[in-house]
Amino acid sequence: MASMNTKVCIVGAGVAGLKTAHTLLNDPKSKFKAEDVLILEAQDRIGGRVLTDKTSSKLGYSYDIGGAWFHDCLSNTVLQESIDSGLFVVQKDGYFDDKDITVYDKDFNNQPVPVTDLKLNRVKEELEKFIEVYYHEDLSRKDMSLLEITDVYIKRYGDRLTSEQKKYLKKMIRYFELWDGFSADKISARYSLNDHEGRNLYNLKGYSFLLDELLRKIPASQIRTNTKVNTIVRNNKHNETKLRVETDKGIVYCDYLVVTVPLSILKLPSSHPYGISWEPSLPASITEALDATCFAALGKVIFEFNDVWWDKDVEQILHLPEETGSVELSAVLNQPPQKLIYPYLLVNYEALHKKDNKKTAQGGSFVLLTQAPLTQYLEENPDKAWDYFKASFKSFVQPGRTISEPINVITTKWTTNPYIRGSYSGVEVNGSYEDMVAQLSGEIEGLGLGYSTVRFAGEHATAVGSGCIHGAYTSGEREAAWILNHYNSLKWTL
Amino acid sequence: MASMNTKVCIVGAGVAGLKTAHTLLNDPKSKFKAEDVLILEAQDRIGGRVLTDKTSSKLGYSYDIGGAWFHDCLSNTVLQESIDSGLFVVQKDGYFDDKDITVYDKDFNNQPVPVTDLKLNRVKEELEKFIEVYYHEDLSRKDMSLLEITDVYIKRYGDRLTSEQKKYLKKMIRYFELWDGFSADKISARYSLNDHEGRNLYNLKGYSFLLDELLRKIPASQIRTNTKVNTIVRNNKHNETKLRVETDKGIVYCDYLVVTVPLSILKLPSSHPYGISWEPSLPASITEALDATCFAALGKVIFEFNDVWWDKDVEQILHLPEETGSVELSAVLNQPPQKLIYPYLLVNYEALHKKDNKKTAQGGSFVLLTQAPLTQYLEENPDKAWDYFKASFKSFVQPGRTISEPINVITTKWTTNPYIRGSYSGVEVNGSYEDMVAQLSGEIEGLGLGYSTVRFAGEHATAVGSGCIHGAYTSGEREAAWILNHYNSLKWTL
Structure with missing residues (x-):
């Protein structure tokens, strides 16, 4: 693969990338043939952060x-479709x-914490409502950590809490760490509330079933593993009508590019050995939005x-x-x-x-x-x-x-895997998330790369199901739909 | 009291009326003297729907x-101030x-329903989220009853529910009847979700403490019990600068009128013996908004x-x-x-x-x-x-x-009491609530009676704490503040 041409190049063979390719190749409206869609995957395996170990x-x-x-x-679209x-x-x-959930604590000598009798869930619910109202009633309020806002609540309403409620609420609220994936001294209070639909x-089946299903209709020849993207030239001087993707195996020229690498990779400086070098650089609107998030x-x-x-x-x-x-x-x-x-x-x-x-x-x-x-x-x-x-x-x-x-x-080995570097996107204190989604999802005109043939998908590039498999999946579907629509509306053949 | 003059006449000596008078008489900015504020109460006791039976x-x-x-x-302002x-x-x-809450059902022979093992709370939470999303994602969707939308959910997601979950969810969701105060075949699905702050x-103290506290600073002479308001002449032809309130004890002329009677009384036709006759009639915008609610x-x-x-x-x-x-x-x-x-x-x-x-x-x-x-x-x-x-x-x-x-x-005797006729405001299927609040709260220019000296307060006339004592209380405070502001801004003495 010293140099090759394709219509759509997808970077990353996780759920987002696979679903993009799957839709491009199988949508009834699609005019693409197998050779028009190419997936580049840096690792030696397909699936990204979906991995069923058998x-x-x-x-x-x-x-x-x-x-x-x-x-x-x-x-959840993945569930419903399945x-x-x-x-x-x-x-x-x-x-x-x-x-x-059964709760244990060293204090309670081989017995569960009496969550019901201590009414800890009521207090936890009240704290969550407090956080919601706190930032809703005054949008200018400063962000703080989940631990800090718990202290604010306890200080404000301490006369209505028992000493045990105060003690265990501070521990119970750290349950959020096991959703967010990092410690509560860094969790943004403003973004701490999850709204589960x-x-x-x-x-029980193992998520490999989903990979298998997607791969059934993507020709194996169109997925190149062990192919790391080093540079993306989005304003290609060598060939004005093509985007240029430089990998360690050669160069791919394409009309459309869908970047589905993990947020952790996007956040790396271009000089980093596992980062992507962009030519020209990504606009500050995007890099600043990425900096406001965490992985x-x-x-x-x-x-x-x-x-x-x-x-x-x-x-x-x-x-x-x-x-x-x-x-x-x-x-x-x-x-x-x-x-x-x-x-x-x-x-x-x-x-x-x-x-x-x-x-x-x-x-x-x-x-x-x-x-x-x-x-x-x-x-x-x-x-x-x-x-x-x-x-x-x-x-x-x-x-x-x-x-x-x-x-x-x-x-798990997600943090030691240089192509993954963690689990999923999140927000630390003083960070924000909407900006990144707005910049990457391409859904708002004038933001990000605008009406560009360089697209983004992945769990981080969506407000629906962010951090989740179904978020990655629907973002891939979204980008495929955009490309199909764009390609089909062209009056000439590229 | 064949005929008398006052500056502010308040109809109803419940929490809303008492708080209105209390604020008018005790606010540091107030120029009103005791004789400027008169409360008319149809019943022989003070307190309305606050009643501590000792x-x-x-x-x-x-x-x-x-x-x-x-x-x-x-x-809750009442709690915090207290x-x-x-x-x-x-x-x-x-x-x-x-x-x-411990749940019992005839089926379970003297044992609580195993809510935890059946995971009924998770299913109930999911149903609540379903209702929220159902009306949020398409505002034009038709309203239906809480029972009906439960069936929609069960039909839509039946493959994910056990037969026991289906059976007991339909019973559990009727818990809402004990918040809303009427049976679930009439509860509006659209309005069924309560957002508790x-x-x-x-x-434990008994709410009489609140009445006592308010009455401490309202002269007893300014509250007339057994004085039912029959007619309100808001465009008074007899005395152009005064509103005219006709009671069975005589006529009160006033500059400001605050109507705090229960919603049930406002909803009565003017011909009804316990209704209020308005001259001129209340505008259709108000009566239609009242008709859209229930008591x-x-x-x-x-x-x-x-x-x-x-x-x-x-x-x-x-x-x-x-x-x-x-x-x-x-x-x-x-x-x-x-x-x-x-x-x-x-x-x-x-x-x-x-x-x-x-x-x-x-x-x-x-x-x-x-x-x-x-x-x-x-x-x-x-x-x-x-x-x-x-x-x-x-x-x-x-x-x-x-x-x-x-x-x-x-x-209780609330429904048989002709001056109360029930408990508090609510919404039946196809009804709405915001209209009434907008029409009565006087907070939105151009709605209701507009910038009128005829005001409304009570648990039904507020979006904050509606149906609750603190809602009645803050609505009374709101109307007193409006009157103080209006009165103090006048360049002449009425």
Whole structure:
């Protein structure tokens, strides 16, 4: 591939890129042939942050190492289309693991935190409403961290809270870290409230089904793996009618370009070995919008055991952190924290997969969701995971049972993967998100690259399902539709 | 009082009217003297729908027969002012009775409905989000009843719900009837979602404290009870500079008039014996806006017993209705329903008042909240209440205990009181609420009576705290502020 021509070049073979290609090649209105669409993928595998690991388990499980749930079930296009096509049957292939979360804390000696009796959910709901109203009633209010606004609420309404409510609310609210993927001292209060459009459905089938379905109608020849894009020349002086994409395998000339690389890659300076060099540079309106966002690091640590010493029926456990004092939660970790200063969410595969028959051995497993900066540390030092977590497991070991050593520890590698560098997009204190979406989604005239043949897709380039697989999917669909419309409306052949 | 003059005449001595007078007489900017403000009250008592009954109990309790909670605690002005002035101490005078509601149903043989295991709250939350999105994504969608939209949701997403979830969701959603005050076949889906600004605080002190506080600074001579307003002449031909208010005790001439009668009275035709005749008639913009609303009938039935045969610590019980088949829920009842076709909410005074020492006798009590049309039937036939409800008490009688006969039954009388005629404002299917608020609140130029000296206040005349005591209170404050501003800006003395 020293040099080649195509009509549409797509950078990135994750869900966004694959869905773009799939739509371009299969839409009834499309005039594109297979050779008109080319996907360039820097890694040696297809799928991006969708990755179903079918081989690492010693228990015969397959694990979604990337996205694992259908979020926003009321409006999740991927779920609805998969149901409609018969590919996914909710009652068989899915599991709503949304029973009230069981909460544990070191304070409560092997018993769950009495969330109901302490009315912690009511207080947490009130805090969330407080945050909403706080920024809604005065848009000019300064942003602060989720931890800080919790203190503002407690100070303002302290006379209406018990001392236990104050203490555990500050821990409970850190549950958000396991959505946002980073510690609460950095979570933007202004952006902290998630508006979920419906329930969350755990995908028992494994998200590889979605990749397989998309790949079924994309010729393998049109996906080039191990092909990293180094430079994008959007105002191509060599060939006025073509965009120029320089890879380490050669040059691609194209009429349309859809950039679906992770936000983390877009945020890198062009001089960075894994960054993209743009010629001319991206306008400041885009780079500033990118700078206002962050790239989170939700991680997973899967423990497999020869026996199930925890409640096999519990769906999710939130383990609260110890009090942290003056520790800077977001500081890079060079050694494991001395105590459990980050909350984690345990998802119990035994409960979720009980209607699934893939498991071949005795024993059982669960996964812990972690946040930055702990994720980075554990992904770099997976051998330290067991020692760090095991003391906290005393909170919920079943009475009379002994915590056994794991037979297998599997951690994600998203932060150590130089092509991914984390999990998904987010907003830190004083950041913003709408700007990036407006700049990249191409939906608002005059913003971003304007009415340009250089397009963006991915979980970060959409306000619908941002951070999610269905967000990446619909953004790919959106860009394909734009290109089809643009191409079909041309009066001449390019 | 054959004929008298005053500057401000206020119709109605409920919270809205009292707060209007209180502000007019005590605001530092006010130039009004006591004789400038006159309140006309049709009933023989002051307080309107605030009524703390200190005498009916055989157990020494006092009961708030009207409003009993502080709603929207984050923004409830009455609560905040009462705390700030030292009149109300939350930890002593209030109780957050908001532990997760225990749900009972005849199906579950003396055990609570396993709401957690059935994940009914997740499904209920999803339905609520569905309703929100349904009307948000297409504003032109037709309204329907809460029951109907529940069926739409179940039909649309039935493959994702268990048969038990479908069955009990249809019952659980009727919990809204105990907020809205009427049956779910009439509740407007479009208006069904309540946005609570914070928790709900039960008022142990009794709301009479608020009346007492307001009355402390309103001379008793300026409140005329048993004085019903029959006619309001707003374009007074007899005396061009005065408004003319005709009562059954004589005529009042005034410069400003604040009408705080319940919405139910405003909705009556002028020919009705309890209605108000307007000369000239109210503009169609107002009467049509009033017609688009309804007046609900939340009722209370208090049972007192010599012994506590239920869980003394439970705070609230939602008792689900039996399946109703083709029964028209909103039809007027001429006899008690043959089975429990209306859900009720039990509020357990034993749990709420446990830190209160007012109770003098053994025994205990609880209150059941009811909805139209059941409220009307029970208020007219309080002797039928026990027989109607008692079978359902089998669902939650404590094991080994016997349901005893009540020693006292106290029902509200709001629907049978011709000056009140129900509980508070609401919206039925195809109705609307914003119009009325816009027409009556006087906040939008060109609507309602415009820049008129005839003003409206009350729980129905505000978008903030509508239906609540703090809504009535702030609307009274608003109208007083308008009058003070108008009066002080006049260049001449009226």
